[in-house]
Amino acid sequence: MRIYRVGDRGPEITDIQSRLTALGALVDDAERDGTFGSSTEAAVRWFQRDRHLQVDGLVGPDTWEQLVEAGWELGDRTLYHRAPMFRGDDVRELQRMLNALGFDCGKQDGLYGPWTDAALRLFQRNVGDEPDGIVGPHTLSVLRRMRPLEAVPSRALVREREELTASRGPIEGRVIAVDVGEGPDGGGVVHRRSAHALVAALQAVGADPRLLAIAEDAAAPSDRARLANEAGAAASITVELTARDREGDGGPVCSYFGSRTTHSPSGLVLEGEFGLPGKVRPLTIAPLRETRMPAVQVEPLTGTGEKEHELLRDPDLPSRLARAVAAGVGRFFSG
Secondary structure, eight states: OOOBBBBBSHHOOOOOOHHHHTTTOOOGGGGTTTBBHHHHHHHHHHHHHTTTTSSOBBHHHHHHHHHHTTTTTTTTTTTTOOOOOOOOHHHHHHHHHHTTTOOSSSOOOOOOOOHHHHHHHHHHHTTOOOOOOOOOHHHHHHHHOOOSSSSSSHHHHHHHHHHHHSSOOSTTHHHEEEEEOOOOOTTTHHHHHHHHHHHHHHHTTTEEEEEEESSSSSOHHHHHHHHHHTTTEEEEEOOOOOOOOTTTOOOEEEEBBOOOSSSOOHHHHHTTTTTOSSEEEEEEOHHHSSSSSSSEEEEEEOOHHHHHHHHHHHHTTHHHHHHHHHHHHHHHOOO
Protein backbone atom coordinates (compact mmCIF):
# COMPACT_ATOMS: atom_id res chain seq x y z
CA MET A 1 0.00 0.00 0.00
CA ARG A 2 0.96 3.62 -0.34
CA ILE A 3 2.67 5.19 2.70
CA TYR A 4 1.00 8.39 3.92
CA ARG A 5 3.02 11.20 5.48
CA VAL A 6 3.12 14.92 6.22
CA GLY A 7 2.06 16.93 3.18
CA ASP A 8 -0.38 14.36 1.79
CA ARG A 9 -4.00 15.33 1.21
CA GLY A 10 -7.18 13.55 0.27
CA PRO A 11 -10.06 11.36 1.50
CA GLU A 12 -7.61 8.70 2.71
CA ILE A 13 -6.16 11.23 5.16
CA THR A 14 -9.65 12.14 6.34
CA ASP A 15 -10.30 8.45 7.01
CA ILE A 16 -7.04 8.13 8.97
CA GLN A 17 -7.90 11.22 11.00
CA SER A 18 -11.40 9.99 11.82
CA ARG A 19 -10.04 6.66 13.05
CA LEU A 20 -7.42 8.39 15.18
CA THR A 21 -9.87 10.81 16.78
CA ALA A 22 -12.30 7.96 17.50
CA LEU A 23 -9.51 6.42 19.56
CA GLY A 24 -8.94 9.63 21.51
CA ALA A 25 -6.20 11.34 19.48
CA LEU A 26 -6.25 15.10 18.89
CA VAL A 27 -6.16 16.50 15.34
CA ASP A 28 -6.33 20.25 14.72
CA ASP A 29 -9.49 21.49 13.04
CA ALA A 30 -7.35 23.19 10.39
CA GLU A 31 -6.25 19.75 9.17
CA ARG A 32 -9.71 18.17 9.14
CA ASP A 33 -10.04 18.94 5.43
CA GLY A 34 -7.88 15.90 4.71
CA THR A 35 -4.48 17.48 5.21
CA PHE A 36 -1.72 15.39 6.80
CA GLY A 37 -0.16 18.11 8.96
CA SER A 38 1.84 18.26 12.15
CA SER A 39 -1.04 17.44 14.49
CA THR A 40 -1.98 14.41 12.37
CA GLU A 41 1.63 13.24 12.52
CA ALA A 42 1.63 13.71 16.30
CA ALA A 43 -1.59 11.68 16.52
CA VAL A 44 -0.05 8.89 14.42
CA ARG A 45 3.01 8.83 16.69
CA TRP A 46 0.76 8.66 19.77
CA PHE A 47 -1.07 5.70 18.26
CA GLN A 48 2.17 3.96 17.27
CA ARG A 49 3.60 4.32 20.79
CA ASP A 50 0.39 2.98 22.31
CA ARG A 51 0.33 -0.03 19.98
CA HIS A 52 4.06 -0.84 20.24
CA LEU A 53 4.70 0.00 16.60
CA GLN A 54 7.73 1.73 15.15
CA VAL A 55 7.25 5.42 15.90
CA ASP A 56 7.99 7.07 12.56
CA GLY A 57 4.85 9.20 12.07
CA LEU A 58 4.11 7.42 8.79
CA VAL A 59 0.95 5.46 8.01
CA GLY A 60 2.26 2.35 6.30
CA PRO A 61 0.88 -1.21 6.22
CA ASP A 62 1.40 -2.04 9.91
CA THR A 63 0.01 1.25 11.23
CA TRP A 64 -2.96 1.22 8.85
CA GLU A 65 -3.89 -2.38 9.64
CA GLN A 66 -3.80 -1.71 13.36
CA LEU A 67 -5.81 1.48 12.96
CA VAL A 68 -8.55 -0.62 11.37
CA GLU A 69 -8.19 -3.38 13.96
CA ALA A 70 -8.47 -0.91 16.84
CA GLY A 71 -11.98 0.02 15.70
CA TRP A 72 -13.45 -3.41 16.55
CA GLU A 73 -14.76 -4.37 19.99
CA LEU A 74 -15.78 -7.87 20.98
CA GLY A 75 -19.46 -8.29 20.09
CA ASP A 76 -19.40 -5.90 17.14
CA ARG A 77 -19.48 -8.80 14.66
CA THR A 78 -19.79 -12.57 14.51
CA LEU A 79 -16.36 -14.21 14.47
CA TYR A 80 -15.33 -17.55 12.98
CA HIS A 81 -12.38 -19.06 11.11
CA ARG A 82 -12.32 -18.00 7.46
CA ALA A 83 -9.93 -16.92 4.71
CA PRO A 84 -8.88 -14.15 4.90
CA MET A 85 -8.87 -14.32 8.68
CA PHE A 86 -10.80 -11.89 10.84
CA ARG A 87 -8.34 -9.49 12.47
CA GLY A 88 -8.96 -6.90 15.14
CA ASP A 89 -9.04 -5.94 18.78
CA ASP A 90 -12.22 -7.98 19.17
CA VAL A 91 -10.29 -11.12 18.18
CA ARG A 92 -7.45 -10.15 20.52
CA GLU A 93 -9.88 -9.81 23.43
CA LEU A 94 -11.45 -13.17 22.59
CA GLN A 95 -7.99 -14.74 22.62
CA ARG A 96 -7.18 -13.12 25.95
CA MET A 97 -10.35 -14.49 27.51
CA LEU A 98 -9.87 -18.01 26.16
CA ASN A 99 -6.19 -18.09 27.12
CA ALA A 100 -7.01 -16.86 30.63
CA LEU A 101 -9.49 -19.74 30.99
CA GLY A 102 -6.83 -22.26 29.95
CA PHE A 103 -7.82 -22.74 26.30
CA ASP A 104 -4.65 -22.29 24.27
CA CYS A 105 -5.16 -19.86 21.37
CA GLY A 106 -1.47 -19.59 20.61
CA LYS A 107 0.00 -16.16 20.16
CA GLN A 108 -2.43 -13.43 21.25
CA ASP A 109 -2.10 -11.67 17.91
CA GLY A 110 -5.61 -10.51 17.00
CA LEU A 111 -5.93 -12.96 14.08
CA TYR A 112 -8.74 -15.54 14.12
CA GLY A 113 -6.71 -18.47 12.82
CA PRO A 114 -6.68 -22.25 13.36
CA TRP A 115 -5.35 -22.04 16.95
CA THR A 116 -8.12 -19.67 18.01
CA ASP A 117 -10.73 -21.76 16.20
CA ALA A 118 -9.56 -24.94 17.94
CA ALA A 119 -9.49 -23.22 21.36
CA LEU A 120 -13.00 -21.82 20.87
CA ARG A 121 -14.41 -25.20 19.83
CA LEU A 122 -12.78 -26.86 22.85
CA PHE A 123 -14.32 -24.21 25.09
CA GLN A 124 -17.75 -24.79 23.54
CA ARG A 125 -17.49 -28.55 24.09
CA ASN A 126 -16.46 -28.01 27.71
CA VAL A 127 -19.54 -25.89 28.45
CA GLY A 128 -21.86 -28.32 26.67
CA ASP A 129 -22.52 -26.22 23.57
CA GLU A 130 -22.32 -27.14 19.91
CA PRO A 131 -18.62 -26.79 18.95
CA ASP A 132 -19.28 -24.80 15.79
CA GLY A 133 -16.39 -22.35 16.17
CA ILE A 134 -18.73 -19.36 15.85
CA VAL A 135 -18.52 -16.48 18.30
CA GLY A 136 -22.09 -15.24 18.33
CA PRO A 137 -24.20 -13.71 21.11
CA HIS A 138 -24.68 -16.99 23.00
CA THR A 139 -21.02 -18.04 23.04
CA LEU A 140 -19.99 -14.52 23.98
CA SER A 141 -22.52 -14.46 26.83
CA VAL A 142 -21.19 -17.76 28.20
CA LEU A 143 -17.60 -16.53 27.93
CA ARG A 144 -18.38 -13.35 29.83
CA ARG A 145 -20.19 -15.24 32.57
CA MET A 146 -16.96 -17.15 33.16
CA ARG A 147 -15.28 -13.81 34.04
CA PRO A 148 -11.74 -14.66 32.91
CA LEU A 149 -9.20 -12.86 35.07
CA GLU A 150 -7.24 -9.98 33.54
CA ALA A 151 -3.81 -10.52 35.06
CA VAL A 152 -3.34 -14.30 34.86
CA PRO A 153 -0.66 -15.59 32.44
CA SER A 154 -2.24 -17.11 29.36
CA ARG A 155 -1.98 -20.82 28.58
CA ALA A 156 -0.12 -19.92 25.40
CA LEU A 157 2.49 -17.95 27.33
CA VAL A 158 2.98 -20.77 29.81
CA ARG A 159 3.33 -23.30 26.97
CA GLU A 160 5.91 -21.19 25.14
CA ARG A 161 7.96 -20.79 28.32
CA GLU A 162 7.84 -24.54 28.90
CA GLU A 163 9.02 -25.18 25.35
CA LEU A 164 12.04 -22.97 26.00
CA THR A 165 13.21 -25.29 28.78
CA ALA A 166 13.28 -28.27 26.41
CA SER A 167 16.30 -29.04 24.24
CA ARG A 168 15.97 -27.30 20.89
CA GLY A 169 18.68 -29.37 19.19
CA PRO A 170 21.37 -28.24 16.73
CA ILE A 171 20.89 -25.60 14.04
CA GLU A 172 21.95 -27.97 11.23
CA GLY A 173 19.16 -28.28 8.66
CA ARG A 174 16.87 -25.78 10.38
CA VAL A 175 14.87 -23.54 8.08
CA ILE A 176 15.56 -19.92 9.04
CA ALA A 177 13.49 -17.17 7.40
CA VAL A 178 15.51 -14.07 6.47
CA ASP A 179 13.26 -11.05 6.09
CA VAL A 180 14.54 -7.98 4.27
CA GLY A 181 13.56 -4.75 6.02
CA GLU A 182 11.71 -2.06 4.15
CA GLY A 183 14.79 0.13 3.96
CA PRO A 184 13.65 3.78 4.11
CA ASP A 185 16.12 6.62 3.66
CA GLY A 186 17.82 4.97 0.70
CA GLY A 187 18.88 1.88 2.63
CA GLY A 188 17.40 -0.66 0.24
CA VAL A 189 20.68 -1.72 -1.39
CA VAL A 190 22.40 -2.12 1.98
CA HIS A 191 19.42 -4.12 3.25
CA ARG A 192 19.71 -6.55 0.36
CA ARG A 193 23.46 -6.90 0.83
CA SER A 194 22.88 -7.59 4.52
CA ALA A 195 20.20 -10.17 3.74
CA HIS A 196 22.51 -12.01 1.33
CA ALA A 197 25.32 -11.86 3.91
CA LEU A 198 23.02 -13.33 6.58
CA VAL A 199 21.97 -16.13 4.23
CA ALA A 200 25.63 -16.97 3.64
CA ALA A 201 26.47 -16.80 7.37
CA LEU A 202 23.56 -19.08 8.27
CA GLN A 203 24.56 -21.56 5.58
CA ALA A 204 28.08 -21.55 7.03
CA VAL A 205 26.73 -22.77 10.40
CA GLY A 206 24.61 -25.48 8.77
CA ALA A 207 21.19 -23.85 8.65
CA ASP A 208 18.80 -23.78 5.68
CA PRO A 209 18.07 -20.04 5.26
CA ARG A 210 15.15 -18.87 3.10
CA LEU A 211 15.10 -15.30 1.81
CA LEU A 212 11.52 -13.99 2.00
CA ALA A 213 11.83 -10.99 -0.31
CA ILE A 214 14.63 -9.51 -2.35
CA ALA A 215 12.85 -7.44 -5.02
CA GLU A 216 13.08 -3.66 -5.05
CA ASP A 217 9.39 -3.53 -4.12
CA ALA A 218 9.30 -5.88 -1.15
CA ALA A 219 6.17 -7.77 -0.26
CA ALA A 220 3.86 -6.30 2.37
CA PRO A 221 4.82 -7.16 5.98
CA SER A 222 1.85 -9.53 6.43
CA ASP A 223 2.74 -11.33 3.20
CA ARG A 224 6.33 -11.79 4.35
CA ALA A 225 5.08 -13.22 7.66
CA ARG A 226 2.88 -15.62 5.70
CA LEU A 227 5.87 -16.72 3.61
CA ALA A 228 7.84 -17.48 6.78
CA ASN A 229 4.96 -19.56 8.12
CA GLU A 230 4.54 -21.44 4.84
CA ALA A 231 8.26 -22.21 4.78
CA GLY A 232 7.94 -23.96 8.14
CA ALA A 233 10.73 -21.80 9.51
CA ALA A 234 12.16 -22.58 12.94
CA ALA A 235 13.06 -18.90 13.40
CA SER A 236 12.61 -15.64 11.51
CA ILE A 237 15.09 -12.75 11.41
CA THR A 238 14.20 -9.34 10.01
CA VAL A 239 17.13 -7.07 9.18
CA GLU A 240 16.18 -3.38 9.39
CA LEU A 241 19.41 -1.44 8.95
CA THR A 242 18.39 2.18 8.57
CA ALA A 243 16.47 4.38 10.95
CA ARG A 244 12.69 4.32 11.00
CA ASP A 245 12.10 5.24 14.62
CA ARG A 246 12.97 8.93 14.85
CA GLU A 247 12.78 8.71 18.62
CA GLY A 248 15.78 6.39 18.78
CA ASP A 249 19.12 7.44 20.29
CA GLY A 250 21.24 5.98 17.51
CA GLY A 251 22.21 2.76 19.27
CA PRO A 252 21.38 -0.80 18.19
CA VAL A 253 17.90 -2.14 18.90
CA CYS A 254 16.61 -5.72 18.88
CA SER A 255 12.85 -6.22 18.87
CA TYR A 256 10.57 -9.16 19.65
CA PHE A 257 6.79 -9.54 19.63
CA GLY A 258 5.22 -7.77 22.59
CA SER A 259 2.12 -5.71 23.25
CA ARG A 260 0.53 -4.11 26.32
CA THR A 261 -0.84 -7.48 27.44
CA THR A 262 1.41 -10.22 26.10
CA HIS A 263 4.74 -11.07 24.52
CA SER A 264 6.73 -13.89 22.93
CA PRO A 265 9.13 -15.48 25.46
CA SER A 266 10.98 -17.33 22.70
CA GLY A 267 11.48 -14.14 20.70
CA LEU A 268 12.84 -12.43 23.80
CA VAL A 269 15.31 -15.26 24.41
CA LEU A 270 16.36 -15.39 20.74
CA GLU A 271 17.24 -11.69 20.55
CA GLY A 272 19.26 -12.05 23.75
CA GLU A 273 21.61 -14.52 22.02
CA PHE A 274 22.92 -12.00 19.48
CA GLY A 275 25.21 -10.19 21.89
CA LEU A 276 24.53 -6.82 20.25
CA PRO A 277 24.89 -3.88 22.66
CA GLY A 278 21.82 -1.70 22.81
CA LYS A 279 18.24 -1.79 23.92
CA VAL A 280 15.52 -4.39 23.59
CA ARG A 281 11.94 -3.45 22.82
CA PRO A 282 8.61 -5.15 22.21
CA LEU A 283 6.92 -4.48 18.86
CA THR A 284 3.67 -5.59 17.25
CA ILE A 285 4.76 -5.27 13.61
CA ALA A 286 3.53 -8.05 11.31
CA PRO A 287 6.86 -9.93 10.87
CA LEU A 288 6.93 -10.44 14.65
CA ARG A 289 3.21 -10.66 15.43
CA GLU A 290 1.98 -12.87 12.59
CA THR A 291 4.79 -15.42 12.44
CA ARG A 292 4.42 -18.77 14.18
CA MET A 293 8.03 -19.20 15.27
CA PRO A 294 10.56 -17.26 17.38
CA ALA A 295 10.99 -14.00 15.47
CA VAL A 296 13.12 -10.93 15.99
CA GLN A 297 13.99 -7.72 14.20
CA VAL A 298 17.57 -6.47 14.29
CA GLU A 299 18.27 -2.74 13.88
CA PRO A 300 21.99 -2.04 14.33
CA LEU A 301 21.61 1.64 13.39
CA THR A 302 18.68 3.68 14.71
CA GLY A 303 20.09 7.18 14.45
CA THR A 304 20.16 9.56 11.49
CA GLY A 305 23.44 11.38 12.07
CA GLU A 306 26.68 11.39 10.12
CA LYS A 307 28.08 8.55 12.23
CA GLU A 308 25.23 6.25 11.17
CA HIS A 309 25.53 7.27 7.52
CA GLU A 310 29.25 6.56 7.65
CA LEU A 311 28.61 3.10 9.08
CA LEU A 312 26.08 2.42 6.33
CA ARG A 313 28.80 3.13 3.79
CA ASP A 314 31.13 0.61 5.47
CA PRO A 315 31.31 -2.38 3.08
CA ASP A 316 32.09 -4.72 6.00
CA LEU A 317 28.94 -3.84 7.98
CA PRO A 318 26.64 -6.47 6.38
CA SER A 319 29.08 -9.33 6.94
CA ARG A 320 29.86 -8.31 10.54
CA LEU A 321 26.17 -8.08 11.38
CA ALA A 322 25.45 -11.37 9.62
CA ARG A 323 28.12 -13.27 11.54
CA ALA A 324 26.87 -11.93 14.88
CA VAL A 325 23.26 -12.84 14.12
CA ALA A 326 24.09 -16.30 12.72
CA ALA A 327 26.19 -17.09 15.79
CA GLY A 328 23.31 -16.00 18.03
CA VAL A 329 20.80 -18.18 16.18
CA GLY A 330 23.20 -21.10 16.58
CA ARG A 331 23.42 -20.48 20.33
CA PHE A 332 19.61 -20.31 20.56
CA PHE A 333 19.18 -23.77 19.07
CA SER A 334 22.02 -25.32 21.04
CA GLY A 335 20.77 -23.82 24.32
